[in-house]
Amino acid sequence: MxxxxxxxxxxxxxxxxxxxxxxxxxxxxxxxxxxxxxxxxxxxxxxxxxxxxxxxxxxxxxxxxxxxxxxxxxxxxxxxxxxxxxxxxxxxxxxxxxxxxxxxxxxxxxxxxxxxxxxxxxAKIGLVVPSYMDVDSIEDLSDEAGKKITGIEPGAGVVATSEQALEDYENLEDWEVVTSSSGAMATALGEAYENEEEIIVTGWSPHWKFAKYDLKYLEDPKGTFGGAExxxxxxxxxxxxxxxxxxxxxxxxxxxxxxxxxxxxxxxxxxxxxxxxxxxxxxxxxxxxxxxxxxx
Missing domain, CATH: 3.40.190.10 (Periplasmic binding protein-like II)
Structure with missing residues (x-):
């Protein structure tokens, strides 16, 4: 092997x-x-x-x-x-x-x-939330998930772009991106989803999480995350x-x-x-x- x-x-x-x-x-x-x-x-x-x-x-x-x-x-x-x-x-x-x-x-x-x-x-990147959350756009975020975005490894492109979003969107001025790892992010997402808790993660597709959970990308009206990749x-x-x-x-x-x-x-x-x-x-x-x- x-x-x-x-x-x-x-x-x-x-x-x-x-x-x-x-x-x-x-x-x-x-x-x-x-x-x-x-x-x-x-x-x-x-x-x-x-x-x-x-x-x-x-x-x-x-x-x-x-x-x-x-x-x-x-x-x-x-x-x-x-x-x-x-x-x-x-x-x-x-x-x-x-x-x-x-x-x-x-x-x-x-x-x-x-x-x-x-x-x-x-392929695509962006901020992803469970579909049961009553928010559809990054501009609509206020205090969801304790004003935290659950990220992956420091230095990852999607993390850097999420940090840029904190600067691009005035409503995210006092938010933070919490870095961890891809596995830790997926575990946190699964636990929150099982308990129907609020969570916002740095997401990308293709990814198995979209097949396992009912998720959605938040709209990105400022285009920080770009288009299809x-x-x-x-x-x-x-x-x-x-x-x-x-x-x-x-x-x-x-x-x-x-x-x-x-x-x-x-x-x-x-x-x-x-x-x-x-x-x-x-x-x-x-x-x-x-x-x-x-x-x-």
């Missing part, structure tokens, strides 16, 4: 990436050396630990693994993910939310890597020459929000993320064939 690296930023003598933890291949590794002339070669996929990116990166990793690659999945903080691909520490990511969510990272690092285009269209694939410069077949898979990778949400929902309901990815790959051979067309 996949080898996992966990890296963080070390603030010693400038920016550097250091190994946080590593996993080992399982004894029942199902990858083979057949199906690709590049079998056995290592490829490192970076991702941020959002539910969307956990699902998509594991699916792409599974496809590459089945072609015989030694796949490493490296979880990073958002900005470090971009830096890792830019400087070649990682080979690729399928986790770039553009144009708004990762706009600042794209501006800083985009010209240092290759942009392969969208792998999913129709795409999730794009970015690779390090030189990957096409070094691993042309892997490059082809990454370039061809494209699926729907429904595809992504099905994997996320399986994971949220307790399935191991690698198992959920393998299940989707097994159940969608036609789409996988489109990504791997011509690779023998």
């Amino acid at each position: 996949f080898k996992r690296n966990w890296k963080r930023l070390g603030l010693i003598a400038g920016l550097s990436l250091s190994l946080f933890a590593a996993g080992c291949s399982s004894d029942n590794d199902s990858s083979s050396d057949e199906g690709s002339s590049e079998a056995g070669k290592e490829i490192n996929l970076a991702y941020v630990t959002w539910d969307t990116e956990i699902a998509s990166t594991n699916v792409v990793g599974k496809v590459l693994e089945d072609l015989g690659y030694d796949v490493k999945l490296t979880a990073l903080d958002n900005s470090i993910m971009w830096e890792a691909v830019a400087n070649g520490e990682a080979d690729a990511m399928v986790a770039a939310w553009l144009p708004a969510t990762h706009g600042s990272q794209f501006e800083q690092y985009g010209d240092q890597m290759e942009q392969l285009g969208p792998n999913l269209e129709g 795409t999730i794009e694939t970015m690779v390090r410069k030189g990957l096409k020459d070094d691993l042309p077949e892997a490059y082809q898979v990454l370039d061809n990778f494209f699926w729907t929000p429904e595809d992504l949400e099905s994997v996320m929902l399986d994971i949220s309901e307790g399935m191991n993320e690698e198992e959920a990815a393998a299940k989707w790959v097994e159940e969608n051979p036609d789409k996988v064939a489109e990504w791997t067309k011509g690779i023998e």
Whole structure:
């Protein structure tokens, strides 16, 4: 199975990436050396630990693994993910939310890597509340949820945009965005929803929470959160020459929000993320064939 690296930023003598933890291949590794002339070669996929990116990166990793690659999945903080691909520490990511969510990272690092285009269209970010709450617009917020927005990791694009909303909307002047993690946000949302309590979270879609709960985005009349976004694939410069077949898979990778949400929902309901990815790959051979067309 996949080898996992966990890296963080070390603030010693400038920016550097250091190994946080590593996993080992399982004894029942199902990858083979057949199906690709590049079998056995290592490829490192970076991702941020959002539910969307956990699902998509594991699916792409599974496809590459089945072609015989030694796949490493490296979880990073958002900005470090971009830096890792830019400087070649990682080979690729399928986790770039553009144009708004990762706009600042794209501006800083985009010209240092290759942009392969969208792998999913129709993504969105914003403030999300349970449908039972009697508020429909950010402008209508007054003192709901203790004037707190439950966020995810500091540095995430949706968190930065939510903090900008506090400045853009006069009625949010004395509100705060409370950062935590994607998992903690989802847990808080679930607990509040079960008790029909007020809660406002930093939200994005696709996400399994929309399949599990009756939720709604708050209208954003000032346009702080932007419109529809795409999730794009970015690779390090030189990957096409070094691993042309892997490059082809990454370039061809494209699926729907429904595809992504099905994997996320399986994971949220307790399935191991690698198992959920393998299940989707097994159940969608036609789409996988489109990504791997011509690779023998």
